[in-house]
Amino acid sequence: MEIYVDGSNLIHKLWHVCENVTQVANGMQRQLSAIEREYKPDFLRVALDAPGGTWRHELVPTYKAQRGKKPEGLQTLLNSAEQLLGDWCTASVAGHEADDIIATWCHRANLSGTQAVIVSADKDLYQLLRKDLHVILRSFRTSVGKVTQEDWFNHDAFATRWAMVPVQWPQYRALVGDKSDNMPGVNSIGERYAMTLMGRYLTIEDCVTAIRRFETTGMPQKQERALLAAWDSGEVQRNIRIHTLVKNVPLPTPEIATT
Template sequence: MERLLLIDAHAILHRAYHAFPKTLKTKKGELTNAVYGFTSIILTGFKQLKPKYAAIAFDLPKPTFRHRKFKGYKAKRPKTDEELINQIPRAYEIIKVLNIPFFVKEGYEADDIIGTLAKKAGQNKKIEVVILTGDRDALQLIDNKIKVFLPGRGKRPSLMFDKKAFLNQYLFEPRRLIDYKALAGDSSDNIPGVRGVGPKTATNLITKYGSLKEIYNNLERIEEKVRIKLIKEKKIAFLSYDLAEIQINLNLKLDFKKSILKDYNQTKTISLFEELEFKSLIYRLPGYIKQEKEIINIKKDPNKQMGLF
């Protein structure tokens, strides 16, 4: 089965920015910690996950439909550091020089783009999808054809979540992560959830009744203390569901031919890496080690072409 790797640029950039020291600068003084970590994580993903296809999604610095539904959405998050914002154009340069197609869509988040592309690609019997992200929101997308890869950080190892791994940790189906957030909320995105319902109660309700809708259809069977909270917060619960749900039906199409990890302009890529002083990453470029071996073969056979892996 061929593998498609979908990358959440926003999540990876944020993780890299906070994981790599701000001492990572060029001799000219340009801060590069986020874009260095971003590039390193992507190159590691190529090596470990060995995809045939890849695409990447970026967030736009504009409000989304979630902000229109709920003004408080992500309102408690601190303002993005200018030092990170200034590195985003460099991330685009890296993606372009590596010849990876990228997607943005006004009014939606990178999660929605990835959700749509993943579900559509998963309909192809020959394709397996892996989502590379630092955001666990994407776990709701897991099914028999879609996995989520969370890169390691510090002493924390990388994690590959398939359906079995998710069930072992959360005790309910991946899709029910939306219902879980509708009940327990999500402080990182400022999704309110039902006041007074915590992770344990939310998990118990979902494992017993299933969806949020079924929980409300069975209110008479739920203990009074919890039932009162659910009745009082019903509108908030369903609003929270809408905020937590990743969209999977956007008008987007992935061109697999253009998404093949193919030969890129290695000279231009190395030139950009040298400009950014990413010397240690040059040796990790896809095909770089093979290129040295291929030089001998090309001398023997001038018609031999160099592959990506």
Template structure:
């Protein structure tokens, strides 16, 4: 077993999950300065519960750096269906990074890329020297499953996880994690607002991938598809190629993080000072 165990945290996924788990009931934990803190408080609980469960030697947190990415340049309607974040969440975007910094956990992000792209880049960079665990609530990141790369999916509540390795994914889906990119290219993604091949769902896309192996081979053998399937692909030929580019996590963003700076050694006094400033309660037991 490798000595290094790196936990790559999808900061955006944890922050949004923490916000909406309490915001639905109108509970924003506004402190005496009028600043809402519910998302940051929940983020810390999620991250520290996972750290205590999986005992990483290193922790790195990855973030989106603005709404516009290279995917918007490829397809202007990418995520165009998403409204502006709630006003109670906006001040917590910067605040959460202050909190992770106080815990001496590196914040990593790159303008023009999503947190997933930074996670993918770091995971691939570290997998030869460490066991990498990715903490997220986003199943899109399952495409990164590989040797020494596992994904910890958050489930409802705190401390409940669905842990994936490449072998489990293949057993369940009948395809490799990498083929998930082409699965999404065909079936599209309503959350990210791109259509893929209209009329082709997950069941059909899976069968085609299991039979042909790659999107390229499916397109090279359209004559083997049913008449209806062939028509759908021919009508959306350009979009399926574009959707593949949108679906693939970019693992060559150029982001780096010196592992010496990511050793998980929280200065409890410094962290608690920040928590007291924000008027956080019920977090002491996690440290």
């Protein structure tokens, strides 16, 4: 089994607990050691966001623009993450987010028949779920390094919760938007209609085709017109691409496992 930790996400989560550079750095080490000790993976890898913009910023300049400047301490931790985690197997690639690196690792694991587990609180990673791939959601609410809640999420749990399959997650996000990434959805289509469409159609394009054929979609005409307008403008296709993780990131080699 291989475990892929979203290191940048973990740094953010720990920072919002205490906002102390030393405590967060120590908390990162404790968390990684605890994960390795508890699950005993063959490999434990940590993905990190690279400094600077990504291909998503090139496609949509306003991507994550609302977040503003990070606190100095948090920025210091993010900039020095690879050095702080020098004893662990880490990877960051210019122009890509940690999510894309994890998606690439998961794709390789799938091709080789390797069981994989993701540790992150980032919902974008839901799209990677398979029967043999789980996401562990960890919450930190008291002291740094102490896990107050841990939820295992797999393909079936996702399907039960969201009434769709994981591969549809980027389609769903394109419809409802993502405020945390400053990405709008389609006007007048909220979670209710988005989930209805994902339950009826595998893709948004299938729904658009049905609308053009005057088939019943489960949406009022107002929402259908809004979806057609967003599709014809290319907005929906762009948003799907933004929310879809890249699975062919050029990772540095050789990659090594650490214990």
